[in-house]
Amino acid sequence: MITLTTENLEKIAAEHGLAAGDIEKGSALIPGYLKNIESKNQGFYKVIDDPTLIEKINSFAVNTAGKFDHFVVLGIGGSALGTIALQQGLTHLFAPSKLHVLDNIDPVIIKEIQDAIDLKRTLFIVVTKSGTTPETISQYMYFRNLCQNSDLKVSDHFLFITDPDQGLLRKIATEEGILTFEVPENVGGRFSVLTAVSLLPARLINLKIENIMAGAKNMRTAFLSENPNENLPFRLASIQYLLYNKGKTINVMMPYAQKLIRFTDWYRQLLAESIGKNGVGITPVNALGATDQHSQSQLWNDGPNDKLHIFIKVEKPAVDANIPNLHPQEESLKYLNNVSFNKLLLTEMEGTAQSLTKNDRPNIEIAIDKINEETLGGLFMLFESTTSFLGEFFGVNAFNQPGVELSKQITKKLLS
Known part of the structure; x- marks a missing residue:
């Protein structure tokens, strides 16, 4: 209420x-x-009607259960802030967390995240609709290089959330078999919290994403x-x-x-x-x-x-x-x-x-x-x-x- x-x-x-x-x-x-x-064909209030989104996220979460100790979101602005809001609002503030959101390119913070994770037990979630956001792409290239130097298969440790049809990440994903989730074409980054952008990371730390959508639907009725x-x-x-x-x-x-x-x-x-x-x-x-x-x-x-x-x-x-x-x-x-x-x-x-x-x-x-x-x-x-x-x-x-x-x-x- x-x-x-x-x-x-x-x-x-x-x-x-x-x-x-x-x-x-x-x-x-x-x-x-x-x-x-x-x-204006904006999808921020329509995307919550897509049942396949929740099904795909839940299926991925079940299939990856136990495989990773850390989930690192690489993104900035709308690709990160909603996820951070959900994490802080709904998880213990002082307990260790599996989810780390890297929403800046401060080299000190990048190194601290690197020190806190085991690459072999980490999934990197790269979030950029355009696929060319410089902060996010630079983060991606840095951690991808670390994984490659550790002889880790990139497609096992990276997931992209990006444009459904175009952009650099879409191209790389197609060429290398990297799993992707979509940012709908008619949903802008700062309006994307109710898409896979934030719902996927939320589900990976066991938040009830169906309830998030239910609350959004109730407010949409008022809207x-x-x-x-x-x-x-x-x-x-x-x-x-x-x-x-x-x-x-x-x-x-x-x-x-x-x-x-x-x-x-x-x-x-x-x-x-x-x-x-x-x-x-x-x-x-x-x-x-x-x-x-x-x-x-x-x-x-x-x-x-x-x-x-x-x-x-x-x-x-x-x-x-x-x-x-x-x-x-x-x-x-x-x-x-x-x-x-x-x-x-x-x-x-x-x-x-x-x-x-x-x-x-x-x-x-x-x-x-x-x-x-x-x-x-x-x-x-x-x-x-x-x-x-x-x-x-x-x-x-x-x-x-x-x-x-x-x-x-x-x-x-x-x-x-």
């Missing part, structure tokens, strides 16, 4: 907030916006609804757009759950790369509650009033514990007596929200009942579909990235 609470927008000065009914005023736009999104009270993605996009026009050009996503902080990294790319075009765009900032109350709260309350805060809270964490009453004689500690950690955490969130509200700083709350595969699937679909609506509001193509291509061209020229 994912819910949106917007009441604090009505409690602040009109120049910074929204009045009751402001969101509903734009509800007549929903049918046309949905038609426009459909006309396709023409009823503004049911269409949560449209409501959220409306808030972001209306407040952008009141000078709130920065969105701070702040989960009060440490296991969701890498989800905000995924969203940061999605929002920035999709909407930042033609001189418009929302700047995404991620923060962690309660940690960043102690690093950014002064700015939020007393600095420029140019931000919308999006809080995320978890109603029922997987575990909770009470704070013991060890110093009953200390009056200054009585407010903590037998309070649970989650109650303290969420009370601090409420205190932060109330403080912002009193200072006329707009803030909203997204609540989930728990962190599991279904809710994460729902959150991925919520923000992908919200972003597609934002593209319509801003009049930009949410599915291309022309500004990224120039830097790639310059990089190649400099290296040449």
Whole structure:
């Protein structure tokens, strides 16, 4: 269950907030916006209907069980961030993991991963739709060279997730018999979390990918609804757009759950790369509650009033514990007596929200009942579909990235 609470927008000065009914005023736009999104032939909300994808992933996972001690994902941006979000959100943060995501070309980190794995017991999952992403291809060539120098058969230790028909990796896979999974032609990298890009690595560490898809399907139902009270993605996009026009050009996503902080990294790319075009765009900032109350709260309350805060809270964490009453004689500690950690955490969130509200700083709350595969699937679909609506509001193509291509061209020229 994912819910949106917007009441604090009505409690602040009109120049910074929204009045009751402001969101509903734009509800007549929903049918046309949905038609426009459909006309762009984007598959991010359709790929979840492909039953063969889950079957192929499950079959591969069963057939490889016990063969590998390490799975190393080589990818960057949308080819890695969703996988990292799933891993952090749904696995033990401090336990050893079989899954390592190498999402940068920092040579120190590359060497540390190399030191942590046994090549003979490692599967490298190379993820790039184009097949030519320089960071990913350089990683691939480095680790392939290590395997070849160790007399390991490349097709036994590499798997490609790439374009179904074209590109360098598709060519190599065809020539050398390397197993591949597809990034659908009509799904861009930053929208690919609900494809094999992230579902395959998730399944290899025993996450329930069927439940991820179920959560995504539930949210898609809301996305396709023409009823503004049911269409949560449209409501959220409306808030972001209306407040952008009141000078709130920065969105701070702040989960009060440490296991969701890498989800905000995924969203940061999605929002920035999709909407930042033609001189418009929302700047995404991620923060962690309660940690960043102690690093950014002064700015939020007393600095420029140019931000919308999006809080995320978890109603029922997987575990909770009470704070013991060890110093009953200390009056200054009585407010903590037998309070649970989650109650303290969420009370601090409420205190932060109330403080912002009193200072006329707009803030909203997204609540989930728990962190599991279904809710994460729902959150991925919520923000992908919200972003597609934002593209319509801003009049930009949410599915291309022309500004990224120039830097790639310059990089190649400099290296040449």
